[in-house]
Amino acid sequence: MAVIMQFAGNERGGWVRLLSVGEPLPRAVWWLIAARAVNRLGAFSLPFLTVLIAAQYAASAAVAGLVSAAFGLATVPSRLVGGRLSDRLGPRRTIVVGLAGCAVAQLGIAAANTLVVTVIFVVLLGLVFELYEPPSQALIADAVTAPARVRAYSLLNAALAAAGMGAGLIAASLGRWDLRWLFVADAVTCLICALVVQRVLPGDPPRAGRAPRQTHHVAPWRDSTLMALLVSGTLFALVYLQIMITLPLSMAHRGLRPADAGLLFTTSALTIVLGQPLLRFKPLVTLSTPAAFATGYTLLALGLAGYGAAHSLSGYSAPTAVWSLGDLVLMGRVYALVADLAPAHGTGRYMAVYGTSWGIAGILAPLAGTQLLQYTGAAMLWLSMSGACLTLALTQPFLARAVAARASLQAARASTVVNAEK
Template sequence: MRSWLRETAGGLPTTFWYLWTGTLVNRLGSFVMIFMAIYLTSERHFTQTEAGLVIGLFGVGSAMGVTVGGVLADRWGRRPTLLTAHLGAATMLLVMGFARDRWTITLGALVLGFFMDATRPAFQAMMVDVVPERDRLRAFSLNYWAINLGFAFAAVLAGLAAQADFLLLFVVDATTTLITAGIVFVKVRETRRPQGFARRRDTGAPATGLHTVFADRVFLGFLLLNLLTALVFLQHISMLPIAMGQDGLSPSTFGWIIALNGVLIVAGQLFVPRLIHGRDRSRTLAVASLVTGLGFGLTAVADVPWLYAVTVLIWTVGEMLTSPSNATLIAELSPAATRGRYQGVFSLSWSAAAFLAPTLGGYVMQHVGNAALWLGAAAVAATVSVGQLLSGPSRERRVAALTTAPPSPAPRTPAPDGAPPMPEERARVRA
């Protein structure tokens, strides 16, 4: 056991553990988005389509947030971006909690999405900054473990809080967001030297604008596959609670069933790096997509708690295989000079799905039917599986080219926490 613990969690930088702690605290109070669909339909009397549109606007704000957050993480710095976004998110959670009219709720969802997801690229870039390449798979797995440990508790506690008073969801979420900001403010220092807002004109410096990310065809192909995956996966937050409500299941029942997702990840995610280490990533992602599609497809026939629980456990296995593979692949595909932008654009695919998943899902459920939604999700996942197999070789060639790139003439930022210099701090040529 001691040997396994050393292999799993030993030797990681101190900054990583502060970020890990912030993740855990924040996720322990992540009440609002878990129950947003139930809140809108039961407490504020939105229709399924209207609720889907409001949650979709959260995705629009998220798309703007990750784009701006990615640029700010590179130019302004990771730490100030994280602090500003967390404070903004806490403020908007309280605004949403006390709002009663539909326009305030609708516009509040847009602004909340902006601040809540503006943290994502800065956080991911900071983790890549401080963790050496050899340790990133287990570091991302540990962070994902913390996310789901918090999520498992939050889903159950939020279900109980929703039965008492929906306002508690917003207050607790805002409080844990502020605590996370406090951890970053007190314990986490900047890991990337700010580049300033003035455009660099050094003829020898690599291009660092967003256009360089969108011109990367290999990366955009991976982004498209992730968008389709996210369209399927995010149905568990938007349409699954509505489907369970139509079957007469209470918010607390949804809470403990969806908590199984976090419980399984907490129990098994730390063993996943050893399971997938050395295996072909494209095949791993292809298998993960098939398993995810199977789980969501079976939701079409679910109508009682135990059957819903089985579907959740199945697609959770697919999620467990997907997450660490995606995280390490994005880190390896991201040149050091544009790491924040790459993380931001990758997060943009999730933000786009956060808009499209509830919008399309609500429309399909209301006008075509529940079975069509879940069987369609399974078909999309199968398509992604084929796409992963076809596009995998080009991605691995790109990773190999970036890893063997010559050093950049640009100055380097000292490695934090006394860690040895990381290979990713060398400039990487684009294949």
């Protein structure tokens, strides 16, 4: 934790200097990134939820998938409530409430001794799991200027990836002993993160108890461009959650240790962290947003296609590095697009609505993944996900151009109004 605190506070050293090229980021953003990184250290319990249910209660893969789908369904209102609470309670209070609720639910899953009790705590976890995401993302978007948003979100993802290296090792070691300890570790890091946020982030505004008037005019569900981003984001989340949820089952299906998926998660995190210098190369610095989307999703497609042919732990490693490079290129770009779309005082709600893509995918991913795995095999599962990524590589650049065109139009209108007032 001390290393992460130094990472947050020292903007002139090491990786921080590398990632903070450009305007300085506010101290609140650094502390939030550090707190989320601490939380990430224990955040590899969910990928093993289906394995825990199947092993602990002798449940089928289909039943385990249904429980995971129940979790995903519960996260949909969680994300929307998080956006509302951020407006009414303030971001700091909302983040603390969400993290504390996650800790209670994780400990409940670890202590449960029946499938019914486990399902109750899984649903509770889903209901609080996304509360802290909208205020976290809105805090970053509102604290920095538009040109710095991609870098700020990329820094957040890089810090999470760095913490993910330790998380993968924790998952691999504790998972060999008892999968329940993964949920205990996750609960502890949630509480530490909540404590850091409560102690170091700026207090919420005095009028946080009432939503500002401007938020009443925010109508994200009527924004057609945001809805298109939501559809594409759901497809991406569906693919990404297959890695998080179905990869351990897929490895078990091929006779490998499911806990060794933690080593692959560490490989992914290491690739993202060590790949950060690539972001300073001129070809990537000058890469347009549409081209970045096409490149990133193509690399994801290649990596997941490699999973389809892998039959050993070493065979999974190279494809993991490939799709992780794609993730590196994509980092922060979609959230920056959503922030650019959001009107004044509406960032939290726009982020919340877009974030429901993960809840929707959380329902579909375990059902689709377990069914594909059971009836078609691991190869078809990963080839299907590869095809979905190629679809995104073709369509996402058009959405990026639409957002850019709308932002230019809004800027031109604002300039016209200013000139008219003069």
